[in-house]
Amino acid sequence: MLQIKSFEFNPFQENTYILYDETKECVIIDPGCFDKQEQQSLVNFITANQLTVTKLINTHCHIDHVLGNAFVKQHFKVKLFIHPAEEALLRAVKTYAPNYGFHHFQDSTPDEFIDENNVVVFGNQSLRVLFVPGHSPGHIALYDSLSKSLIGGDVLFQNSIGRTDLPGGDFDTLITSIHDKFFTLPDDVTVYCGHGPTTTIGFEKRTNPFCAITVT
Numbered sequence: 001m002l003q004i005k006s007f008e009f010n011p012f013q014e015n016t017y018i019l020y021d022e023t024k025e026c027v028i029i030d031p032g033c034f035d036k037q038e039q040q041s042l043v044n045f046i047t048a049n050q051l052t053v054t055k056l057i058n059t060h061c062h063i064d065h066v067l068g069n070a071f072v073k074q075h076f077k078v079k080l081f082i083h084p085a086e087e088a089l090l091r092a093v094k095t096y097a098p099n100y101g102f103h104h105f106q107d108s109t110p111d112e113f114i115d116e117n118n119v120v121v122f123g124n125q126s127l128r129v130l131f132v133p134g135h136s137p138g139h140i141a142l143y144d145s146l147s148k149s150l151i152g153g154d155v156l157f158q159n160s161i162g163r164t165d166l167p168g169g170d171f172d173t174l175i176t177s178i179h180d181k182f183f184t185l186p187d188d189v190t191v192y193c194g195h196g197p198t199t200t201i202g203f204e205k206r207t208n209p210f211c212a213i214t215v216t
Contacts, residue, residue, distance in 0.1 A: 002125055002147045004192060005045060009033045011101075012064035015194055016042070017151055019142075020051050023123035027055040028076075029142070029151055030194065031068030034102060039071050046076075054122045057114070058082045059153030060136040061090035062166065063097060063105075065194065070106035079111035081120075083131070085138025089168065114140065127151075130181045134174025135162030141181070148186060150201075154194040156182055158203075161210045162194075178211045 005018040009032035016033060020026035026046065033039045046053060053076040058066055061082060073080055082090060087110060097105035114120070116131035120142060127142040135154045139162075142151040154162035156178055164171040182191070187202025205213050 002144050002149060004149060004151075006192065007033070007038075007041060007045075009038045010064055010067055013195055014064040015192070015196075016068070017192060018042075018045065018051070019122075019125070019127075019151070020049070021123040021125055024049070024051050025054050025123035026051040027057055027120065027122050028053055028072055028078075029057045030059055030065040030153065031056065031072045032064050032066075033068035033071065034105075039068065039075075042068070042072075043075065053078050055120065056080045057120065057142070058086065058090070059141060059151065059194065060139040061086040061093065062136060062154070063093050063100060063102070065153070066090060066093055066108065067102065067105065069108035073108060080108060081112050081114045082110045083115060083138030083140050084113045085133070085168075086136060087138075089136060089138075092167075116140075132177035132181050134164060134170055134172075134177045136166070137168035139177075143185065143189075148189045150182070150185065150189050150191045152182070152191045152193055156191055156199070156204055156208075156211070157193045157196050158199040159208050160196075161208070175211050179213065183211075183213060 007016045014032035017029040118129040120127040130141040
């Protein structure tokens with residue numbers, strides 16, 4: 001059965017996720033850990049639960065979601081998976097990281113690309129990749145139909161949505177992604193957001209001021 005552990009890292013209060021199951025295999029999604037204390041928190045959980053990291057995945061490549069990429073790749077000896085349309089954003093992070101106070105940022109490069117309808121496999125789990133651009137050009141989400149869990153990145157938040165004023169962002173594209181990809185999932189799907197608390201598809205369809213729809 002899929003288990004999900006979240007951590008809130010860095011000054012952007014970004015949510016980093018570890019997904020694992022009874023096989024003890026796991027994947028790390030959007031490692032925002034930057035300082036040594038945050039990095040150790042991640043390692044401590046993995047060690048305490050005797051997990052084996054098999055993959056590193058970025059839902060998208062804004063700075064707050066990739067600060068720990070280099071650490072995770074080096075420490076756990078795993079490959080980094082991103083959507084190909086995010087590669088330019090990932091390369092750009094090193095140029096602007098000092099402006100946010102991250103003077104010791106370590107650059108990382110993708111090892112493999114994933115896209116719509118690819119399946120992320122680890123342990124006994126198979127997660128479907130959804131292509132959901134708008135917050136960024138190559139944003140992806142990961143969906144597990146058995147546990148009804150959606151790792152949504154910065155697409156949809158509790159009564160909010162991802163910002164679209166950053167390079168590669170587009171409001172209309174984001175709303176289309178939410179309506180066509182997220183809101184077609186069952187109402188009781190839990191959305192694990194890139195920031196803030198979890199929510200559900202049904203709750204956001206009814207109440208989100210940016211993208212709610214009439215439910216008949």
